Amino acid sequence: MKYLDASSVDFEKSFQSLILSTLEPNKNVLETVSKIISDVRKRGDDALLEYTNHYDHLSAKLETLEIKKNEVEAASTEATPPTSVAADGKQVYDTGCVACHGAGIAGAPRVGDSDAWADRIGAGLENMIANAINGFQGSQGMMPAKGGNPSLSDEEIEAAVEYMVAELQ
Ligand code: HEC
Numbered sequence: 001m002k003y004l005d006a007s008s009v010d011f012e013k014s015f016q017s018l019i020l021s022t023l024e025p026n027k028n029v030l031e032t033v034s035k036i037i038s039d040v041r042k043r044g045d046d047a048l049l050e051y052t053n054h055y056d057h058l059s060a061k062l063e064t065l066e067i068k069k070n071e072v073e074a075a076s077t078e079a080t081p082p083t084s085v086a087a088d089g090k091q092v093y094d095t096g097c098v099a100c101h102g103a104g105i106a107g108a109p110r111v112g113d114s115d116a117w118a119d120r121i122g123a124g125l126e127n128m129i130a131n132a133i134n135g136f137q138g139s140q141g142m143m144p145a146k147g148g149n150p151s152l153s154d155e156e157i158e159a160a161v162e163y164m165v166a167e168l169q
Contacts, residue, residue: 089163107141
């Protein structure tokens with residue numbers, strides 16, 4: 001290991017060159033990579049196969065390196081499909097909406113207060129859902145888009161609004 005002495009006269013110089021040396025790309029790597037690239041350009045698949053086997057310690061053949069269309073298809077049918085979880089309105093409400101709508105903070109219509117909801121429900125569920133997704137400035141206050149949580153999906157907001165409305169009955 002090399003020690004630098006901050007009090008020595010050429011400290012500044014040694015420090016500079018230490019910093020520079022860590023920034024300079026390894027010359028060997030550059031040389032090797034450009035050799036591989038030009039070789040593959042020249043000799044094509046043969047060179048590719050050679051280098052793959054050399055660096056990845058394989059003994060592959062071209063046929064086995066190529067992933068065939070039917071292999072891709074087989075793999076994708078085997079893979080488990082993403083399970084879509086039905087949005088849980090109560091859960092979304094409990095995490096993203098209750099802060100304002102639980103107690104009726106900042107003009108938010110309180111869940112359970114049917115009077116505060118009557119006109120809104122009169123305007124239609126679709127309208128309320130759109131307002132909850134996009135946010136709006138109403139006469140009572142400001143409803144932030146998705147309650148201020150853009151990571152919630154439209155479906156989750158819809159489920160939460162349905163839950164809130166259902167709680168009124
Ligand atoms: C920062 C406080 C706040 C949060 C968090 C919040 N809201 Fe609101 N929301 C409001 C306010 C304020 C209003 C009323 C605005 C008005 O009418 O003046 C409102 C109104 C609404 C309405 C009525 C829309 C209409 O058409 O009248 C719905 C539905 C609603 N919010 C759904 C939600 C849902 C769902 C969430 C959670 C994802 C949520 N809100 C989170 C403040 C909030």
